[in-house]
Amino acid sequence: MSNLPDRDVVEPTAEHRSAQLLVRPFPGIRPVASRSQSIAAPPYDVLTPEEARTWVRDKPWSFLRVSMPEIELPPDTNPYAPEVYARATENMGRLLSDDILRRDSGDHYYIYRAELDGHIQTGIVVGASITAYETGRIRKHETTQPAKETDRVHQIEAVGAHTGPVMMFHRANSEITQVIAETTVGEPDTDVTVEGVGHHTVWVVSDPTHTDRITASFNNMEALYIADGHHRSAAAQRVAERRRIADADAAGRGDAIYNFFLGVSFPDDQVQILDYNRVVKDLGGRSVDAYLAEVKKRFTVTLRNPPLRPTRTHEFAMYLDGRWFSLGLSDAPPVTAPPSERLDVSLLSTHLLEPIHGIRNSRGDVRIDFVGGARGLDELVRRVDSGEMAVAFAFHPIRVAELIAVADEGGVMPTKSTWFEPKLMDGLVSLPLE
Numbered sequence: 370m371s372n373l374p375d376r377d378v379v380e381p382t383a384e385h386r387s388a389q390l391l392v393r394p395f396p397g398i399r400p401v402a403s404r405s406q407s408i409a410a411p412p413y414d415v416l417t418p419e420e421a422r423t424w425v426r427d428k429p430w431s432f433l434r435v436s437m438p439e440i441e442l443p444p445d446t447n448p449y450a451p452e453v454y455a456r457a458t459e460n461m462g463r464l465l466s467d468d469i470l471r472r473d474s475g476d477h478y479y480i481y482r483a484e485l486d487g488h489i490q491t492g493i494v495v496g497a498s499i500t501a502y503e504t505g506r507i508r509k510h511e512t513t514q515p516a517k518e519t520d521r522v523h524q525i526e527a528v529g530a531h532t533g534p535v536m537m538f539h540r541a542n543s544e545i546t547q548v549i550a551e552t553t554v555g556e557p558d559t560d561v562t563v564e565g566v567g568h569h570t571v572w573v574v575s576d577p578t579h580t581d582r583i584t585a586s587f588n589n590m591e592a593l594y595i596a597d598g599h600h601r602s603a604a605a606q607r608v609a610e611r612r613r614i615a616d617a618d619a620a621g622r623g624d625a626i627y628n629f630f631l632g633v634s635f636p637d638d639q640v641q642i643l644d645y646n647r648v649v650k651d652l653g654g655r656s657v658d659a660y661l662a663e664v665k666k667r668f669t670v671t672l673r674n675p676p677l678r679p680t681r682t683h684e685f686a687m688y689l690d691g692r693w694f695s696l697g698l699s700d701a702p703p704v705t706a707p708p709s710e711r712l713d714v715s716l717l718s719t720h721l722l723e724p725i726h727g728i729r730n731s732r733g734d735v736r737i738d739f740v741g742g743a744r745g746l747d748e749l750v751r752r753v754d755s756g757e758m759a760v761a762f763a764f765h766p767i768r769v770a771e772l773i774a775v776a777d778e779g780g781v782m783p784t785k786s787t788w789f790e791p792k793l794m795d796g797l798v799s800l801p802l803e
Contacts, residue, residue, distance in 0.1 A: 391506060392495035392587045393629055394476035394580055398530055398799040399559065399571070404430060404469045408796045409561040409569065412533060413437045414600075415792060418444070430469050432796030434460045436524070436532060449520055454527035461528040472801065478574040478583050479798050480552050481633050485567030485791035490639035491549055493583060494571070494798050496629030497537065497593065499609045502602060506592050507537070508776035511599045511784070521604035531605060531631035531800040534793045535598030538769070541636035544586045548579045559797055567791045571798060593634055594776050596642075597789045605630035608802070631800040633793055637769050643742030643788040644678075644766045646749060647717070648758040650736045653726050657690045660725070660760070667720045669697040676746055679765035682713055686763040688749050708774035713764050714786045721762075732784040739785040742766065 400408040407428060413436035416424065421440045425431040434441060438456035439448045446453065464470040479494035501507045525531055539545075552572050559571035574580055587593075595602055612627040652660040664670055664687070676693035679686050685696040698720065702711045709715060722728040722737070731737055738758070740748050749761035767787050775782055 389501060389504075389506070390498050390588060390624060391501050391590060391593065392493075392497055392584065392632070392634075393624060394478045394574075394584070395496040395626055395629065395800050396473045396476055397479060397494070397573075398465075398470050398472045398801055400470055400796065401468065402558065405559045405797070406561045408432050408464075408469065409563055410436065410795045411563070411566050412792050412795055418448070430464065432532070435464070435528060436795050449516070449523070454523045457524055457527045461530070461532075470799075473573070476580075478580055480549055480572040480574060481793070481798070482553070482557075482570045483567055483791040483793065484569075488641050488791065490635045490641065490791075491553070492538075492633050492635035492639075493545065493549070493574075493587075494534070494631070494633050495583075495587065496626065496800055497535065497602075497632035497634075499606050499628050499630060500623060501593070502606060502630075505779065507595065507602070508592050508779075509595045509599055509602070510772055510776045510780065510782045511595075511786075512781055513600050513603045517600045518603045518607065521600055522607050525604060525608050525802070526611075528799075529802050531601070531802070533598065533601045533631070533795055534798070535602045535605075535630060535632045536596040536789055536793055537593045537598075537632045537634040538596055538637045538640045539587070539590055539593050539634050541638045542586050542590070544582055546636070548574070548582050548586075552576075552579060561794070561797070563794065566794060569791075569794050569797065587634075592777075593632070594637075594773060596635075596640060596772075596787070597792070598632075602630055602632075612802070626800070627802045629800065631798070637773075640769055641790055642766045642769065642772070643790050644764045645714070645742060645785045645788045646740045646761065646763045647722075647731075648738050648740060648749060648752050648761045649722070649726060649728070650738075650757075651726075651759050660689070663725050664696065664721065667724075668699060671695040671697075678746065679763060682765055682768075683716065684765060685713065685717060686746070688746075688753055688761040688763075689759075691754070707780060708771065708778055709780040709782055712767060712771060712775070712782060712786065714767070714783045717762060717764070718783060741788040743788065743790050 407430045410432040418440055421433050421437045425433050435457055438460060439446050439453045441456055481494050482491040497507060552574055557570035558573050562568045609628050673693045673695045683698045683701055687694045687696050698716060728734045728737055752758045753761050
């Protein structure tokens, strides 16, 4: 798989942008209105198998039976075993044959609105170009794990569709905003509410002029940015590569539906990024006082009880020995440093996790774990007070502008840097491979 190209290759000319499709409408696979609530499911990668098994009790049509089919098999089943993907094929086929899911007869875009805890964001469900992904016009900011990619490759091919939407964002566009406003005056085609996931509504864009306006607006954009779903987009590329090899006419079929993946793109001024915090198992053999002394060599340390979330960049909160501390970085990074190195998650690694704990690979080191900001500071306290962990760190959330800067440069953020809320639901719209 190719890496992001250099900056001068990533930047397309205006002529290139108009010639290269960035998005296209597609014939979505959607639940019939009366079944939407029973089908809608959280994304497969935010639940453990045990949580998913509990979720699907008394829900025979839950889409988790397609996205996590191992939950229907014995608990000791290898989640990557052939029988898991065979069960996904069976369950998807049953939803279609029983008329629980239907494929739209024509190509459409779809308006997707997600509401959770007072936050609302409204975007467009699109077929996102894999060619644009390969050339860096759809930009990423994370690395992926081959095993997780391969799992999604097998799942996509087993069900013949992209069922897990990739959350993306674009620079706010007045034309797209207008189309959304005109489309959402009517009743939604899908309307579901799920505790902890929020209120999700979908409208079909049925007016051809609206479809044309969306296509033109997106295709004139410089870039789209992946927010959440890097494994799904990477898997989609691998599926497309296989299809191109098998398709003798692939060179002339750049608009073939298998050359697009399922994306939902929101305006950048609506995307909500929460903090993604860290907990560490030990203090590296130090006493609490000795550990604090090491931290004070690198940060200003102020006792903060009651705790306060960090309110700005380069400020951190630390929970240790039943107390909250505010950490201020003594030496700010130079503005000439690469954007990825100026992120707070990078700075904590550089100035604390690596020199004090010896943690150089956060992805693979068993001494560190990650807690999404949606769980709050109380979860950090719980994990330390229980004795499971020794110290916790909370961040100020990464800003959208920081993510864009990293992605535009072709950089990579440290693992578990961003937590996007609300999450998109599986099962409301899927994109078929053919």
